[in-house]
Amino acid sequence: xxxxxxxxxxxxxxxxxxxxxxxxxxxxxxxxxxxxxxxxxxxxxxxxxxxxxxxxxxxxxxxxxxxxxxxxxxxxxxxxxxxxxxxxxxxxxxxxxxxxxxxxxxxxxxxxxxxxxxxxxxxxxxxxxxxxxxxxxxxxxxxxxxxxxxxxxxxxxxxxxxxxxxxxxxxxxxxxxxxxxxxxxxxxxxxxxxxxxxxxxxxxxxxxxxxxxxxxxxxxxxxxxxxxxxxxxxxxxxxxxx
Numbered sequence: 098x099x100x101x102x103x104x105x106x107x108x109x110x111x112x113x114x115x116x117x118x119x120x121x122x123x124x125x126x127x128x129x130x131x132x133x134x135x136x137x138x139x140x141x142x143x144x145x146x147x148x149x150x151x152x153x154x155x156x157x158x159x160x161x162x163x164x165x166x167x168x169x170x171x172x173x174x175x176x177x178x179x180x181x182x183x184x185x186x187x188x189x190x191x192x193x194x195x196x197x198x199x200x201x202x203x204x205x206x207x208x209x210x211x212x213x214x215x216x217x218x219x220x221x222x223x224x225x226x227x228x229x230x231x232x233x234x235x236x237x238x239x240x241x242x243x244x245x246x247x248x249x250x251x252x253x254x255x256x257x258x259x260x261x262x263x264x265x266x267x268x269x270x271x272x273x274x275x276x277x278x279x280x281x282x283x284x285x286x287x288x289x290x291x292x293x294x295x296x297x298x299x300x301x302x303x304x305x306x307x308x309x310x311x312x313x314x315x316x317x318x319x320x321x322x323x324x325x326x327x328x329x330x331x332x333x334x335x336x337x338x339x
Contacts, residue, residue: 122175140159141187145193174229191214224243289301
């Protein structure tokens with residue numbers, strides 16, 4: 098009986114070792130290089146620093162799309178370096194309510210209210226490291242992490258509300274507090290996870306966190322001024338690998 102129990106334990110350990118080897122394979126990859134296409138949707142946000150808009154400062158998340166190509170440089174079966182090129186659209190909403198000093202009115206303050214939408218378009222180049230784990234023979238689990246750089250080539254700020262609390266013959270005067278353009282270059286980190294199915298099809302979800310200022314510097318008589326802020330986005334993609 099003891100011998101049978103020992104044999105069962107040895108068999109279980111052997112089976113566990115085999116499954117672990119299958120799950121994490123360090124073998125030479127079947128293909129050292131392959132290309133893929135990615136299509137997805139995103140929800141994103143571009144914030145403004147609280148030190149600039151210190152009152153009510155809220156940016157809502159908007160939607161957009163991503164389309165691009167990736168290249169897998171397969172180092173080992175479990176590890177790949179994946180550079181890519183994506184065309185990305187982003188959008189978000191904003192609302193600012195701030196007390197602004199009114200010159201010539203005995204140092205009184207008025208409320209500046211501004212709300213609207215912001216849209217941008219960029220060419221984004223991520224370079225991520227991807228760890229691959231075998232769930233089954235037909236399903237692989239990917240864990241991704243790496244930097245990205247985005248080059249902005251179009252943005253639009255559309256004010257839907259823009260006025261202050263000082264009346265001109267009963268008509269609210271227009272404010273002029275925030276009319277900024279996105280920074281021309283955004284640098285950040287991209288990380289996430291996904292599944293590869295039947296060696297060709299993929300689904301993924303990634304978070305992109307900008308680490309540089311989100312808005313273009315403003316030139317003033319006292320030097321350059323920045324509205325700070327960061328870019329953020331969740332990206333959901335479907336893909337096909339050739």
